[in-house]
Amino acid sequence: MNAERRPRLGKGIKLHHNRDGGVMLLVPEGALVLNPSAAVALELADGKHTLTEIVDAIVERFDVSADGARDDFEALFDRLAQRGFILQ
C-alpha cells in the first residue's frame, strides 16, 4: 500500500467527542469506540495528511515504535476502507 495515500472519512462518517474526552466514530446504524491513538489518527484523516504524516504524529504522541504504528494504522485504515468508512 502506498504510504503517500491521504485517507479521509467516507460519506456520512463523523467523529464524535464525548464530554468525558472519549471519541467515537459514528457510522450509519452504529458507533465505534476509538482508543486514544486511533482517535488521533482519524482526526488527521482529512484528505490532506498522508499516512506517513499520520503515523509520525502517532509516534510523537504515544509510546509506540514507528514500524509497529505503520503496520497497525495501515491495517486499521484498510479495515475501515473495506466498510466504506474511510476513502483512501
Place this chain on the structure above:
Amino acid sequence: MIPRPLSLLCEITYRCNLQCPYCYNPVDLRAYRDELSTDQWCALLRDAAGLGVVQAHFSGGEPTLRRDLAALVREASHSGLYTNLITQGTFLDDDLLAELLDSGLDHVQISIQAPQDAAADRIAGAAVHEKKLDALRRVRRHEVALTLNCVLHRLNHDAIGDVIALAEQLGIGRLELANVQFYGWAYRNRAALMPTRAQVRHGEEVVAAARERLKGVMEIVYVLPDYFGEFPKPCMNGWGHQFMTVTPNGYVLPCPAASAIRDLRFENVRDRPLAEIWRDSESFNRYRGTGWMPEPCRSCERRELDWGGCRCQAFLLAGDAGLTDPACSLSPHHPIVVALREAAQETELVARRA
C-alpha cells in the same frame, strides 16, 4: 449501574401512504394519532443528547409526511447527534432532499419492496417503485451516506440476487437485506410471510458469494430470519441498555415492538422527563441487565451475548415477556417456533403441470 443510552429511534408518525403487510408498526394505528408537536420533539432530542445519545433515527410510519422533519433534523444535528432518515422515499423530491441536507442530515436509508416494479408495487399496495428508484439516484449524487434496504419474506426472498444486482447498478455502497421480523402487522401476517427453509439457504449462499465479489465496493448487511437460528437475536443489545424508541404520541419504549407487551406500563414524555424514564421507570428496569433472567438464560454462557433474546417475542409466543425468547433452541417453548416454521414449509405452492 444504569448504562448510557446511545441511540434514539424517533417514530415521528405512523401515517404512511403504503400498505406493506410486513410492517412492524402496531396494528392499532389509530391509537397513535395524537402526535407530539415540533417543540416536544425538539426538547426530546436535546434531552436525549444530554443523556449521552449520539444517534437519532427518524422513522415511522413514513417520517417525510411530517412537514417539520427538516426542523427536527436540524435540532438533532445542532445537539451533536448523528442523524439518520429511514424512509420509503416516495416523497423525497429535490426540494425536500435539499432542505434535509441543509439541516445536517448524515444518512438516508431508503427501502424497496422487491427489485422489479410489478412485484414491489403489489407488496407496497401502490405504484411507487419507480419513484423510489428516482429517490435513490437523487440521494446518490449528494455528500450523504445512503443505504438501500429490502425487507425479505416469502413473497420476495427468491429475488435476493436481483436486489443485489439492482443495488450494484445504482452504485449503492451499503445494502441491508433484513428478513422480516414478526411484530405488529408482520405478526398478524406471519403465516404468509414466513420464508421457506430452501429460500433461506439460497439467500445465505447468494449473500456469501456477493460479499466476496463486492468486497470494498458494497457492504451487505444480512439479517437472518428469527425463527431459523439456533440462538435468538441479541434484541436491542439488551433491554434498556443502549436503545430508546419514542412513539408518535410520546411513549418511550425499550424496543420498537414493546407496545405488544400488554402487562407492562410504558411512560410518556408528556408526563415525565426522558432521563427519569430511562433511569427509573419500571418499564426500562424490569428486564435490564441479567438479574431478571429465568433458566435456561440465567446459567447460560451466552446471557450477555444475546440477552435472553427478544422480550416482545417471548410475550407474543409464550405469553410472558420474562421468559427466554422461544426463538432460542434452548427455550422450553422452542417447539412453538418450530411448529410455526414447519407449518410454513407445508404451505409451499405447487406449480401446475400436466
